[in-house]
Amino acid sequence: MGLPILWLAAAAFTAGPGGGLAASMLPIALRDTGALMACVGLLAGVIGLVAAWLVTHHDFPGRAWFEWLLMLPLAIPTYLAAYCFTELLDFTGPAQTLLRTITGAATAKDYWFPQIRSFPGAVLVFSLVLYPYAYAACRAFFLMQSGTAHAAARTLGAGGWRTFLAITLPVSRPALVVGATLAMMEVVNDLGAVQYFGINSLTAIIYSTWINRSNFGGAAQLAVTIVLVIAVLILAERAARRAEARTGARESRGAARVGLTGGHAILATAACSGLLLVAFGLPIGQLLYLASRQLTVASVSMTTGPLLTTLGLALAGAIVTVTVGLFAAHRGRSRSVAARGAIRIATLGYAIPGTVLALGLLQPLGIADRWINGVTRWAFDWTPGLVLSGSVAALLYVYAIRFLAVSHSTLHEAMDRRGPSMLDAGRVLGSRGLDLFVRVDLPTLAPALAAAATLVFVEIIKELPATLLLRPLGVETLATLVYAKANTALFAEAALPALAIVLAGIVPVILATQLGARRKV
Structure with missing residues (x-):
């Protein structure tokens, strides 16, 4: 980054x-x-x-x-x-x-x-x-927070809205922020x-x-x-x-839910x-x-190319980003303060707009392309052209920066839950290096790797600014197709690819919901 x-x-x-x-x-x-x-x-x-x-x-x-x-x-x-x-x-x-x-x-x-x-x-x-x-x-905060204050307010005769305004709202300010x-x-x-x-x-x-x-x-x-x-x-x-952590970590049992009846329940x-x-x-x-209304042979044909391009980019970006995220998760567990600090800075890319990342990468990649072409011209009398700035390499680079935090957090949390015992057992049985990584580390992290890859895959499908600015000439994704049609007042023609983007976006919501349910259990 x-x-x-x-x-x-x-x-x-x-x-x-x-x-x-x-x-x-x-x-x-x-x-x-x-x-x-x-x-x-x-x-x-x-x-x-x-x-x-x-x-x-x-x-x-x-x-x-x-x-x-x-x-x-x-x-x-x-x-x-x-x-x-x-x-x-x-x-x-x-x-x-x-x-x-x-x-x-x-x-x-x-x-x-x-x-x-x-x-x-x-x-x-x-x-x-x-x-x-x-x-x-706010929901996560309420589930963590002790219900003592709310119970005391109810005992003293405070109604639902008064309890909300006097207790819930002031205490929940960190989560709200x-x-x-x-x-x-x-x-x-x-x-x-x-x-x-x-x-x-x-x-x-x-x-x-x-x-x-x-x-x-x-x-x-x-x-x-x-x-x-x-x-x-x-x-x-x-x-x-x-x-929020200081306020909410007092008690694992949240406030008891109040049953609503009649008009309040309907409301x-x-x-x-x-x-x-x-x-x-x-x-x-x-x-x-x-x-x-637009489901015709022409609309399906218009969507097929960008759909395949989007899936290919998302798959390649997920593989690259999860690979980097796995390396970062391992390095982040080292005792080196410098390594942990570098990983923390690298994972801030998710907060930086794609437009800014694309702007900051275009000139450096262009300079690197000129250097590569100069070397190949001198050595082989051949110029490969825009190897970095004019290819999907620039997009994969931005995706890795932008969504590293997604893969890293998922894998880091999985490593915390797994603990060191599995790897220690593998070492005791004589497994080392690459053998330990392939036979023990990867299999035990397989669910987390799949979840991280899925989340990054879907984020890339939805991503617009960086893809719009760094895509090679002639490359169209679902997001850029929808953007182009909408800006020419033809959004109805792009409804099918837009629907595909939304359906893909539901996947991380379901994954996050299932993960939250498992944590509560």
Whole structure:
């Protein structure tokens, strides 16, 4: 991860005052990005907190199902959610068409309807997709936290909402900060949705400065600003996690759930159902509807090539990333402070936007290509061309940086659960080196390796910014196909590949749910 960040820092400081931090660019980008982050963090945090409080502190019809179903919106990438909600709520969408049919209106001037492609629309869409971050953090915190304070409040006559406001909300602030911070990191990383909604975020302006204006220095300066913003968010998230651990690790038994009856039970079920319907049901329903209408030989043929390309890239990226993650997990268990520190820094790539990583890698890889071509021309009178910057090697490099944290955390946790006894037994029986690795280490880590590979595989399928910027000429993936169609107002034609992306995104949600259930057992 150090190469792209250091290269961007050098480019930013050598670009000069005209590089991109002009008053007409950075203040607007910081204002729009900061406002979007703050609003999404607040709204997603509130939604996630209330949903987690309902399913952990109360019993009502469907609670056990909602406990994991409320994580499903996380399977929808933010750019797909933006396209789906726009198709639903735009002037030509079914919502306004139905409203005009009911009211008899002929044009948009005859009635009022909120504009979805606006800043409030972006806040709503981002919050509906990203609230599971806050939901998961708050739910885990509530399950760990002692129920003594809640029981005492109930004994003293406090009702549900008073207990929530006086005890649950203040105590759960660390978990809420963790979830909201993760949601804000996703906002900073997004490219497709902010462009579609016309928001001048830092990521969107970096893309415009680099691609449309060919101003690498200016884009580098903006990218360094994003890295600083991400660093602040990481520090806030880690501080909140430490506070959460101190607050939540008092007792393993959580608060006893209060059974809801009558209207309260109906209201709780309706709230969870409504949230799930709006955040997941409407987008997936829209995709199914559009895909069924566009299901022709031509649409299937258009999807087949990008699908095969996506699967190939995802498979290769998963193999590379899990291999590096396995090495990092082993090195991270050494006694060397330097090794553990290096691994910790390397796993921060997940928080860095793909646009920034792509920007920081393009020039170094181009220089390496020139050096390789110079050597081959001198030695063999032959030039291989863009071996690194013009091939999938650049994409695999970015994927390994971006998703190393996913594979490393999965494998590191599996090694902790396994302990050293299995390897020690193998050594006692005479196994050493490669033989120990192949016959003992890999088989005992097989489930974790499969889980890590699956998670990375799905993340690569959904990834847009880095793939969009670093893909070789003529290479199209599902994500870039959907992006291209949506930006030419032809999203309906890309409904089938978009549906494939969402269905793939459900896989890690199910895996995470099963893992959480095993931990509770």
